[in-house]
Amino acid sequence: MPLPTSAALPDLADLLADAHVVALPMRVRFRGITVREALVLRGPEGWTEFSPFVEYDDAEAAAWLRATIDFGWTSHEPTADSVPVNATVPAVRAHDVADVLARYPGCTTAKVKVAEPGTVVADDVARVAEVRRVMGEDAAIRVDANMLWSVDEAERALTELAPFRLQYAEQPCRTVAELAELRSRIAGLGVPVAADESVRKAADPLAVARAGAADVLVVKAQPLGGITAARRVVGEAGLPCVVSSALETSVGIAMGAFLAASAAADGYASGLGTAAMFQGDVTSDPILPSDGRVGVRRVDVSPDLVGRFRAAPEREEWWLARLRRVHAVLTA
Structure with a gap:
């Protein structure tokens, strides 16, 4: 069923303006993986994340992008510390x-x-x-x-x-x-x-x-x-x-x-x-x-750490292309 977000869909350029793809090594194998890839980006309310698992198709990943937008483009007040x-x-x-x-x-x-x-x-x-x-x-x-x-x-x-x-x-x-x-x-x-x-x-x-x-x-x-x-x-x-x-x-x-x-x-x-x-x-x-x-707090992304854990160029392009495709799914 449709899952609403309180934020309107931003332009793709706004999503890509400050987007970074990282690959974080894990301490032990979990869920079949040893490295977790994710895309973090900055919206007007702060940093947010788009990280559907790589095997998910674009239609399933669309809900994850709604969440990215909801957190980065909507003001959420914490109700506990x-x-x-x-x-x-x-x-x-x-x-x-x-x-x-x-x-x-x-x-x-x-x-x-x-x-x-x-x-x-x-x-x-x-x-x-x-x-x-x-x-x-x-x-x-x-x-x-x-x-x-x-x-x-x-x-x-x-x-x-x-x-x-x-x-x-x-x-x-x-x-x-x-x-x-x-x-x-x-x-x-x-x-x-x-x-x-x-x-x-x-x-x-x-x-x-x-x-x-x-x-x-x-x-x-x-x-x-x-x-x-x-x-x-x-x-x-x-x-x-x-x-x-x-x-x-x-x-x-x-x-x-x-x-x-x-x-x-x-x-x-x-x-x-x-x-x-x-x-x-x-x-x-x-x-x-x-x-x-x-x-319960937002975090600031460190440029140094984003650089240290930056994904390989081919993986970075894969994620950015995925973001473009999923944005098109939501636009449609």
């Missing part, structure tokens, strides 16, 4: 968990990646068990399968993981129908189901809520068309919402933090600590977890 965030644990070996968690000081919630291709459920159990051991019995632990389980696989895996008292299982299966079936099957396990891709990649982001297929919605500012559009989704969903990042630079994290300050459900830490996964950033004052929280 900071928001709580979770630690993010990639599909690392159990003995690497403590080192990962050390990058998230003060966090009392962890999101743990599971169902990584090439691994088995025993690997997931060992990883989650180590997170529980390191963080203690009072910590909240979520798992995220990124749609990679079938209903049967999810049922078996979550049965083994349930003893670790999961806060929820994020997008265990691909479709809304599968989520609904799984939710019915595991009703006795005490593991709520959260929807992510079924919200941000859906033509109708509210369909999963209407179908009763999830207990929690995970919302991300860029994929939903920006703060203005995402707030509407949260308001209409009628379910607790967790605001998460799309593996963005601190500029994109800032966008998510503004959303989380006004839309995240009480008691659910936001997934906005992911700048800790990068070896560098575009700002000298990155938005990183401190005492389990991140600040």
Whole structure:
């Protein structure tokens, strides 16, 4: 469904006037990538970001550009100074968990990646068990399968993981129908189901809520068309919402933090600590977890850091061409 933004579509020249493409190396492989590419640009309200994943087509990337414009061309007032965030644990070996968690000081919630291709459920159990051991019995632990389980696989895996008292299982299966079936099957396990891709990649982001297929919605500012559009989704969903990042630079994290300050459900830490996964950033004052929280603020982009992490010329041209194409999609 159309996702509104409160800002009119700027001219392409305005978007390109101060646009920079960066390639940030990651500390560990995550979501199948070791380098995260992003385009940051400056609007009249400050720096903003356009960073749909490279495999997304122009039609899907259009929502991300709406978000770019919404944040850079609309004045958004923060409704809090900071928001709580979770630690993010990639599909690392159990003995690497403590080192990962050390990058998230003060966090009392962890999101743990599971169902990584090439691994088995025993690997997931060992990883989650180590997170529980390191963080203690009072910590909240979520798992995220990124749609990679079938209903049967999810049922078996979550049965083994349930003893670790999961806060929820994020997008265990691909479709809304599968989520609904799984939710019915595991009703006795005490593991709520959260929807992510079924919200941000859906033509109708509210369909999963209407179908009763999830207990929690995970919302991300860029994929939903920006703060203005995402707030509407949260308001209409009628379910607790967790605001998460799309593996963005601190500029994109800032966008998510503004959303989380006004839309995240009480008691659910936001997934906005992911700048800790990068070896560098575009700002000298990155938005990183401190005492389990991140600040709600805009950031200034550092010319020196943009130069240090500038993408290769061919990748820079690929992103700028993509921006031109997606702008044309919105114009049409």
